[in-house]
Amino acid sequence: MMNRIWPFLLVLSFSQPLSAQEKPDGEVSAETILALKGLQLLDQRMNAIGFRLISANAAYCDQKAATTGLLLNDVAQYADQETARFALGFDGAIGITAVAPDSPAAAAELSPGNSLLAINNKAIEDIAVDLSQSSSEEPAYRRINTINRVFRQMLAAGDVQLTISEGGVRRTVPIKPVETCTGQFQIRVSADRSATADGRLVSVSSQLAEYFLSDDEFAAVVAHELAHNLLKHRDRLDAQQVNRGFFGQLGKSAGRIRETEIEADRLSVWLMANAGYDPQAAIAFWTRYGKEHGKGIFSASTHYRWKKRVQLFEEEIAKMDAMEPVDGKYAPPLLTGSD
Structure with a gap:
């Protein structure tokens, strides 16, 4: 997130x-x-x-x-x-x-x-x-x-x-x-480059929105945050009593948050492809941002570094490439429960 x-x-x-x-x-x-x-x-x-x-x-x-x-x-x-x-x-x-x-x-x-x-x-x-x-x-x-x-x-x-x-x-x-799908979206005035999901609302900061080179890149970040909401990650973390504050960067809490970040990355490119956005834009965005900002938007232990994120995207895109779409759509495993 x-x-x-x-x-x-x-x-x-x-x-x-x-x-x-x-x-x-x-x-x-x-x-x-x-x-x-x-x-x-x-x-x-x-x-x-x-x-x-x-x-x-x-x-x-x-x-x-x-x-x-x-x-x-x-x-x-x-x-x-x-x-x-x-x-x-x-x-x-x-x-x-x-x-x-x-x-x-x-x-x-x-x-x-x-x-x-x-x-x-x-x-x-x-x-x-x-x-x-x-x-x-x-x-x-x-x-x-x-x-x-x-x-x-x-x-x-x-x-x-x-x-x-x-x-x-x-x-x-x-x-x-x-x-x-349920979903609400907003632009938030902020000098930082950030995006959040609170279970219903996806919010992207103005400073981050300015950084995107295309709507495909914009969609990559929105899809990631939307994935958090569709997968009910906030409810899951609440049920696990995960600390989202400073101590959320440590121990079991950090590991559980990182699991949701991995899932959101994996699902995001499926959401993009189904909406007609180029999932390769997720790779382009995180590669460029990672190279320019070192550890990426977050440097905490709750998030993979950019190279690992790119690897996740490549794995999911390969899965879609191996599938035959139905009516131009790919059924996302994380939403359908399929392997």
Whole structure:
């Protein structure tokens, strides 16, 4: 498991945007607007990669969800809401920031910049924040997280009607979800190069996202973190009472964490191949990063060094090469229980 500051343009992100900044006096600079626009593009890449991975591998997941490929944003996340609306292109409180290609949201002709007014005729302003589920969340994110939870609940029951505003024109759009693996994805503002999985959410730092040379490399890291979630590694480690703190780097805890890292590496290239990404990109990424940074993103005993990781990828790719795909897909042994 690898644990949003960009050199110039991409200094803020959807997960930790302008809400973390003090509102400046006077007019907001052009650099801030460009940063938000660049950040939106990064969110769109992450959303597209995540949707592609969970939809392509749905047949092999034991836990599924109704998904649209839509990513929502809340102006309450930003200190300067007027600038955020201008930069991101919507005029309401809740807007669409990303639409995954070939998703139900794309089929419904939804677009970034649309404002979301209602879900199944329930006005956005009438969706009350549920503090029983949101009390531990940052206040600026409670409304959007509540709306997302309500949206997922409605999708689980079937088709959904979204009322949106596009350029001031109000329209109602039917959207039919598809069944995918469970999975949520976000870009996180951070100066470090890191990625995490918490059992449901995959998070990639902005600094790491900047390092990728292609979407295939981006997908390699997202697939690794998604693999942790699909294999329920957090639950397993919790059941084993594994210490994830300092002492998790030692003894049995370190060995058990390393086992999950090995499994995530092995599964990741299968997830990539099924989604049409080149699994060789995992080798290219870790080789380049390993050579540039010595021990790799982590130097702890819980992770293999980069050369061993590359060897794992090569072994799994060889297994796929020896198989005959079914409908262009390879059944991942770690998800199907096959040898």
